[in-house]
Amino acid sequence: MPSDIRGDRLSPAEVESNFADLHPLLSKHEAYVEADRCYFCHDAPCVTACPTGIDIPLFIRQILTDNPSGSAKTILGANILGGMCARVCPTETLCEQVCVRETAEQKPVRIGELQRYATDHLMAAGVHPFERAAPTGKKVAVVGAGPAGVSCAHRLSMHGHDVTIYEAKSKGGGLNEYGIAAYKAVDEFARRELDFVLSIGGIELKTGMALGRDVSLDALVGDYDAVFLGLGLGATNGLGIAGEQLEGVVDAVDFIEDLRQAPALEKVAVGRRVVVIGGGMTAIDAAVQSKLLGAEEVTLVYRRGADRMNASAYEQSLAKEKGVVLRHWARPEKIEAGSDGKAAAISFMKTREEGGKLVDTGEQYELQADMVLKAIGQAFTPAPLKGANTEIALEGGRIKAGADRRTSHPKIWAGGDAVAGGEDLTVAAVEDGKQAALSIHAALTGA
Incomplete structure (x- = not known):
């Protein structure tokens, strides 16, 4: 049988229809009706199930009280990539799986779609919900512009640190830009969300800069006060x-x-x-x-x-x-x-x-x-980490890091898929970046 790999199997209109948004944005009425189904549990199991610890009952109540911007700020305060996570998180095995409505009615509150309703509203307004603190004079290098790296950079910027992100590819976003099914992130959402996150200021994104090829770990450790590695899995x-x-x-x-x-x-x-x-x-x-x-x-x-x-x-x-x-x-x-x-x-x-x-x-x-x-x-490739003077401990072929995502090197933190024991989830990578940023901030300021 001869090979038959080609494009143009379907018309542009057919392909456009096939790749339409998997879960179209809820209307205001639909969001109100869905938000009204929430029991607003005091010890909400959905919060515990969320890797980033979003206060889900609060953000849903804010939607119900016609405050979508406040709702989005609640979400983004815990997960700055809450817009993409609303689209790609396996909510059916996380927050929605433990929803009390799931037990009562076999139909959980559509938490992911409500999260998207709020975050899309705020992004459409074009106003960044957070401001930078006064400059600290500290500089941090972040390697990798994927979810872990972007999350870390944003939180560091909020605390007043200057951040430079080094990204090997020609665009930032990591898996959000390159690895998510097209029907889950339509209308260049990954790029728009990245622009939104970086608009806080204090973050420089350098693309086409690969660790081990264009910049060395030794150089980063020497030039910056701290380094975060969000390398992902390259092989x-x-x-x-x-x-x-x-x-x-x-x-x-x-x-x-x-x-x-x-x-x-x-x-x-x-x-x-x-x-x-x-x-x-x-x-x-x-x-x-x-x-x-x-x-x-x-x-x-x-x-x-x-x-x-x-x-x-x-x-x-x-x-x-x-x-x-x-x-x-x-x-x-x-x-x-x-x-x-x-x-x-x-x-x-x-x-x-x-x-x-x-x-x-x-x-x-x-x-x-x-x-x-x-x-x-996929597998982690440790070759870019090798430097003349810089060594980082590995575990099971990946970077060994503590709960605060600090590695064996005092100036280096790491998170995301490249870390031993890491979960293959966007939301988990975001949390890694956030926790690493908090640890870096404490190390740099003694806070």
């Missing part, structure tokens, strides 16, 4: 099977990044028969977007059962609704080439669990695939 895991090098086999992270940066979505090339390997959010996002671009068949294959997938039940259900076929209990064995030398099929070995371990059943099957998207996780 992708391989399948380790024959045929992985064939044309048509692509890292799902790269596929999503190309899609997010494409000037016209309908031009993004996609296969006719796409197979996605993995069970996390990247796998789901890659699979759904392949279908939305016009792929005829999209199959997501995961080596264990549905209950072991990192992607939430909601996201799995969304994938099925969009036409993605989910297959479980199988691992890839070999990617076969077609007559044109490109990927044409992929064979799988069925698996089962025995004594907590994954074993083969001996039964195989094959799927036709002119495009194979690999989404089996």
Whole structure:
């Protein structure tokens, strides 16, 4: 079977419809009705479930009293990227899962959509809700303009410190800009939110500046009073099977990044028969977007059962609704080439669990695939950290940091996915950046 990877499978109008906002903004009336469902619990479990500790009952009450700007300030005071988190947070497994309404009615308050209602209102007003403190004369370098780095930079600026962010890519935003499904962040929201956050002042963003290539850790430690590393995960895991090098086999992270940066979505090339390997959010996002671009068949294959997938039940259900076929209990064995030398099929070995371990059943099957998207996780690359005089302790291949996100080096803090034990969540990265900033501020001022 010859490869058939191309763009223009659908008309621009069809693609625009397919990639419309997943959860359109609530109207004022809809927001009031939904806010009125909140019990305003005194010891609200939703607050405890939120990694950034947003006072959810308070911000919902503020919506109900026609104070969306005040509501947004409550949200952003805990989570400065509350707008994006309202769009991408797995609320179904965090705040909404523990909502008392969920127990009473099997239908929680739509906390995420109410959060978006408030934060979008404030962003539309164009007024930054916080002001910088008096300048402290201290300078902090932040490496990485993703959620952790931006959160850290903003909180440091609020305390009066001057911040310079060094970002390897040509745009800031990190995964919010490059790695989120396009239908979750329409209308260049990641860029607009970043501009909004940086408008507090005191933060310089330098793009195209990679640690280890354009600037060294030694230099940053020498030139700045403190350094925060929000490096993210730069390497992708391989399948380790024959045929992985064939044309048509692509890292799902790269596929999503190309899609997010494409000037016209309908031009993004996609296969006719796409197979996605993995069970996390990247796998789901890659699979759904392949279908939305016009792929005829999209199959997501995961080596264990549905209950072991990192992607939430909601996201799995969304994938099925969009036409993605989910297959479980199988691992890839070999990617076969077609007559044109490109990927044409992929064979799988069925698996089962025995004594907590994954074993083969001996039964195989094959799927036709002119495009194979690999989404089996990413890895941290420690090479940029290596300097002549600067050393940082690692743990499990990632940066070792305490609860305050301070590393083994007294002038260096770290957060986000690159930190050992870190959660693969935007909201968790935001909290890391916030906690690191508070710790840096205390270290620099003795507060």
